[in-house]
Each structure stands twice: as C-alpha cells, then as structure tokens.
Amino acid sequence: MIPYWLKPNKVGIALFIVFSPFILLFFILTSFLVIPTYWLWCLGNIGLVISLPVAYPIFMSLGRRIKRKNMKIRNILWLTVAGLTFCFCMLSAIFIACSRNIGLPFGYYGEFNRVKWRLQDISSIKILRYNQHRDITLEDFWFTLQTDEGIKLDLAFFDNNKTYQLFDRSDGLAVQKPSGGNWILYPFGPDERLESAIGQEIRNAVDVLENFDKIAEVVESDRQKGVPMTGWEGVPRSYFRIILPSYFARFIVSTKTTTNEHQKQEQHIESLSKGIEVRLTPKTPNGKHHLNWSPYGKRHKLIEAGNGLETKIYLGPNELSPILARLEKSNNSKNYDILKIDKNLNGSFEENEILETKPNIRREKMWSSFKTIIDIPATDPWTGNSVINPYSMSLWYVEDPKEETQEKVLRFTRRWWLEGKVKLDETDCLILVSEMKMDGIIDKNDRWALAHANEPQPLYLSKNTQSITQHAWLGNDAYRIKEIHPSGRKLTIEPYDPNITKEEDLKRRDRYSEDREVPRSGKTVTFLHDFKKAEALARKENKPLFIDFEATWCGPCKTMDQLVYTADVVVKAAQNVISVKVDGDKQSELKKQFRVGGYPTMILLTPQGEELKRTSGYLGVKGMAVFLNFKLSKK
Secondary structure (H helix, E strand, C coil): CCCCCCCCCHHHHHHHHHHHHHHHHHHHHHHHHCCCCHHHHHHHHHHHHHHHHHHHHHHHHHHHHHHHCCCCHHHHHHHHHHHHHHHHHHHHHHHHHHCCCCCCCCCCCHHHHHHHHHHHCCCCEEEEEEEEECCCCCCEEEEEEEECCCCEEEEEEECHHHHHHHHCCCCEEEEECCCCCCCEEEECCCCCHHHHHHCCCCCCHHHHHHCHHHHHHHHHHHHHHCCCCCCCCCCCCCCEEEECCCCEEEEECCCCCCHHHHHHHHHHHHHHHHCEEEECEEECCCCCCCCCCCCCCEEEECEEECCEEEEEECCCCCCCCCEEEEEECCCCCCCCCEEEECCCCCCCCCHHHEEECCCEEECCEEEEEEEEEEEEEEECCCCCCEEEEEEEEEEEEEECCCCCCCCCEEEEEECCEEEEEEEECCEEEEEEEECCCCCCCCCCCCEEEEEECCCCHHHHCHHHCEECCCCEEECCEEEEEEEECCCCCEEEEEEECCCCCHHHHHHHHCCCHHHHCCCCCCCCCCCECCHHHHHHHHHHHCCCEEEEEECCCCHHHHHHHHHCCCCHHHHHHHCCCEEEEEECCCCHHHHHHCCCCCCCEEEEECCCCCEEEEEECCCCHHHHHHHHCHHHHHC
C-alpha cells in the first residue's frame, strides 16, 4: 500500500513541475557556477543529489492538502507566485553573496573584493587589471598595478584565508631574486633598516605600496651589495608577492625574529656597504708569472738634438717632472742602439741610466728594443708614507730602410702590474690590476682581473680582464671595484648583482659573439696573394677589386680570417669581386700607394682601379657583406 504522501495528484504534480527547475538551479549554481566556499560547495553537491527525491513527497502532500481544503485556483496561483518569489530571492542572495563586485565575506569573491577595495584606497597606485584562480576555493588572485612614477608591478595574493591580515600589522618583507638564492629580510619597526632608510613608518601592505619606489631603491642597493639572509628561517605561506624584473618581495605575517638577529643583519649590511679593502703590491715579470698581454705601444715623437733623438715621457702624478729619454748611435753603428733615460730627474745621464741593445731585423725593418724599470714616487694609502712603484717597461724604436723620410717615434708599453690576496665568501682569491692608459696612475681607464688563489693562471690572461668600471666574475658570483687608490696599492671591492647570469654577461661582452653564430658551410673567401695578377683579373672579368691589407702580427686580421671570411653570407658576396690579400710589411710600396696607416685596411676598387670605398679595423660579418656589395647596390 502506497503512503498518501507518495501518491501522485494533479495539484502536487503541477507544483513539482513548476518548482523543481528552480530547486535544481539553486543547487547547480551553488555547486558548480558560483563556488562560494568549500563547505557550501559540499552542501550544494549533496543537495543536488537529494533535492528532487525530497521535493516530490513534499509537493504531493501539499497538493493533497490544497485539494482537501478545496482551495480556489486563484489562491493556488497566489501560493505559486509566493513560492517563485521565495526561490528568486534565494538565488539572488547567492549571486549577491558570491558576485565579483559585491561579494560578502563568506563568498567566493569576498576576500578578493576586500583586498581590491583596500588597493583602490591607495592614492599612489592604479589598478590596471586583475584576475583570480577559480577552484573550489579562492586559492590566489593577482593585480597589475602602476605607481605614480609609471612603474608597473604584479601583486599576487596567496592563501586567501589570511590575505586580509596583510593590511593589518605585519612583521616585514623578504626579498629574493626570481631565479632563487638567499633572501634579504627587512623587519618592520622604528629602529629597523627599512624605515630608517626611507624615513617613513612601515607597518603593512598599504605602507609598502605607498612607498614602493623608495623601498625598491633600498632593496636594489642592498641586492648589489650582496646582502645575505640572516635571522628568519624560510618564508611562511601567508604573503603577497611583488614581482619585478630583478627581484620579488614577500610580505611576512606572524614571523618571529630576535633583536640580536636584527643587529647581526644591520652589522653585515654596514660592513658590505663599506666594501672589502685589499692590499696590492707591485709586481714585475719573473720566471713564474708575467702578463701575456699589453696595450698598444704609447707613441712619443722624437726630435733631433745634437747627434741623437730626444723625447719626454710623462709618468706618475702631474707634479712630477717629465722623464728625458735620448736615442744615440754607438761608434760605427748605422742604427740607434743606445737609449739614455734620466730616471732620477737630475738633468744628466748616469751610468746606470744608459741602456744598450743590438738592433735586429723584423718584418723587413730594423728594431732597437730596450727594457728597464723606472721608479715612480707614490703615497702608501695604508701608512701615508712615500713609496716607490717600480714601473717595468719595454721601449722600442723602428726604422724602415726603404723609407727615405719617416716619422721618428719612440714607443713603450708597461710590463708591471699590481697584485693582492683577498678572502671572498670564505675563498682565497687573487686580484690583479694593470695599466691600459700607461701614465703611471691607476684609475678607471685601467683594467683588473679576479681568480681563485689555487688557480692563478687565468689572472694573467687578457680575456679574463675587464675595465675597472666593470664587474668581474668569480665562479657564479660577481664583484666590482668600489674605489681604488691612484697608487694602485689599495682598492675596495664589493659584491655586485648584474641581474643577468654569467653566461649572458660574457656573451654580451664578447664583441665577436654575433659573428660566431652566423651560418658556415665550410667554404671560405678565395684570396689571391699577387696584387698584379689580381688587378689584371679584375679588369678582364670587369669585377671590383677587393684588397685586404694585413700583417702577420695583426690580431684583428687573424680574427677576421676565422670569423668573417668563413661566413656563408660573406663568401657569397665575395663571388662578385676579385679578392687579394697584401702583407703591408712586405709590400711597403703598395702600402704607401694606397695610404694604409694600420691593419687591417680593406679597400674596394673599380675594375679600372678607382677607389670606391675603404675601411680600417675589424669589420664584422654584416658590415663586410654590405661592404662587398657596395658597387652592386649602386647599379
């Protein structure tokens, strides 16, 4: 026997048909579309399963009761309207509680909107866009903001059940590079570094964002100094994250720190801000170490004085008098084989200031070479006492027997350097400083190198040196010179963050990196080595004549042979010209004819011998391809 409340009746079935869609819609919205909270999501799924089986007997009972009381259709309609109104109100309540713009605290968007409203209250920033991670709970959401200065930053919020605490009193900021590494920690408080540096009280997220530009300057400064993590163990999940190209910051909630730990961090920051002082001592070549590179020889014009040639060499501080140098020929010598240097600046040449040599022939020229050490007075930056820097140098004079009139020049280059030991990150290291300007004064015009003490050889290689204004790498850590004394005997070094990896930095510094990566099929430009034959062939085939003046000792010439003349695009362009290489040292007449002053010099001639274009120095792949196509582009 079927219970009366399960027996179907016309009124109950009508009510069930009218109201069941609203019941299903209510639980569907609750479970899948609105997703307000985890527990409401669970309730919605349960309700979706049992809603209709429970609603059926209720409507059958209600229909039987209406029929028993013989209610008029008019009353039934009013009852239906009231029921539908109730359903509408319930659905509206769900949308209001969980909507994107009006979300109540327990709704899906409630936490998001509370954060958004607080951000909108910050006058110094503007919200450009925002988004949320939709799931059964609001796991995270983020905003793209722009400061008054035009700086854009992404602000990501995580662990939403605690997010709003970030706008209350919090403990501090933890800053880390996006690529990882140690954290730099900034506790909040009137006696802490961050507030002292920007002159503003920092308590919570609003204060951080309102003073973001000032905080970013402090963070970037400390990042370059390599300030490490001290004091806090890791970073808790409750945070917001500021994302920038060079770093991101996490806002810490409920983290415990101690006064001693803060003091340790402040002391470390202060020590790094001063840098690490290094003592350097002058070095000269010996059997164990010497520099395998030197700058281009510094030229000093010689003037005739009696039976010799004289010039003045300026080394050391400006107040020092110039050093007189004089070239002479010994008895029965056709070439200059004596060099006198007034090292003690007394106006005369003593016995120990006279150098002799035996001129030799190199590259069809007569070379007179000398080596000596000149003592340059300096001030010891450690004691303030007067000291001497032994300036080891090589000097040479070149005569070309084929030239009737030639410029008389004495050239010299340095052979000395300064070297010191330092401990960086618990590792023993060596620092080398050497001259490029060659004036006896160490400054930003010179170069330096850094190497491990147990592997010193890279210290003396040219490829491992850089300008004193640039940073150097030790492993994967970068350091730079903060200050250097003119004597070179003292420098201050500090950690540095270039915001790029070592590999990226080395590639950026390599002037040939682009030429190394061009396509190569194994072919090379075909050069003739007989100028007259090349000239005749150019006339015969009516092609431009490409002349490459080089020398056996020319470094850029060899680099172009390796990287430029092997590139496919250059090989293809060279098919339209006749190419010839000329050794300028061996064929001085051609060098003089074409007014070549240095190597490499490239000249493009018409088939009739008229000059179209010329260039000197290293020319890369792209430049060479354009150079060789010069005439063709004019047609």
